[in-house]
Amino acid sequence: MPENEFRQVPLLDLKEEWKLMRTSGIEKIVEVLDSGQYILGEKGRELEIRTADYLNVPYSLGVASGTDALQLALKALDIGPGDEVITSPFTFFATGEVIVQEGAKPVFVDIDPVTYNLNPAKIEEAITQNTKAIMVVHLYGQVANMGEIMDIAQKHNLKVIEDACQAMGAEYEGKKAGTIGDIGCFSFFPTKNLGAFGDAGLVVTSQQELYEKVHSLRNHGSQKNYQHSLIGMNSRLDELQAAILLIKIDYLEGFLTRRNEIARRYTEKFKNKVKTPPIVRNREHTFHQYCIELDNRNELAKELKNNGIDSAIYYLIPLHLQEAFHYLGYKEGDFPNAEHTAKRILALPINPTLSVEKQNYVIKSVLHFLDYNG
């Protein structure tokens, strides 16, 4: 077993990232505290302009979380009771949860086992008269097959919501994730590609009508003080989070480059031994997660843990087998690709501050395991 040169290799090290921006960060935070404006102020507006510019999309709105962004998208598209929304069973729980929160029914469609994203070839057979939208997830930071998905949506007159919570900065044929469908949703949860120091999220769109609706919905359906035209939510981005995100957005491209460099190194070493993340032509992956697939991933996770290396399973239970979705009537075997992947996937440490020494230690430990247990 490789000698443990480090006490710990975490999946992500947010303290290290903060050190890089501590001085300017504290200055910006104090600016907010001194301003007396804490919600829906100048910093939030500035962040909306910066993200719209970065993503090359006309409209951008700060909200309270990625989950809220998804829920606001459904509300803005008038999706509710009696409606069905097609989505992936292999994603974070919130993707399916918000559909139910809005009174609609999630309809799962199996993933493509190569990219882990919705398989467009399976979508049409799931469409019914009640289908209103496709909620597509760009898992691990790689954009789904948006070309085919948009074609299907157009043909059947469906809306497309992009759950781009893991894919800030990812691209599909030169377009940024989140800007291809009707509405794009991002999370600024601290561990995401662009993370705040608390909960925060973003909604983007090219359609003025949807922008105006979300603008109102995030603030209790109100455009003018104490006049409410819609039933909305309290889902506003606060100024402290906006200030922190304005600092961090300057680091985003550099951080994504670092993630890609680390992914390339890992793949170079692992590719002949386990299934490594696919690189698809015309798509820019952000490696929000770097996941390998192998039969004995639990044993690998255990050995890594013994070596002080963190790993994680995204996701252990596909949504259709979650207890909360039991009432939908799905059973084991309904989505074989999602189920097979859930049993074999393992995320390795990847983050912009992961040193070459630590990368090497991860590589050595994984290879050691594979050579003896592969």
Ligand SMILES: *Cc1c(COP(=O)(O)O)cnc(C)c1O
């Ligand atoms: C993180 C995440 C969300 C939820 O975002 P929050 O900001 O935590 O509410 C939704 N979907 C996916 C795929 C995510 O990774």
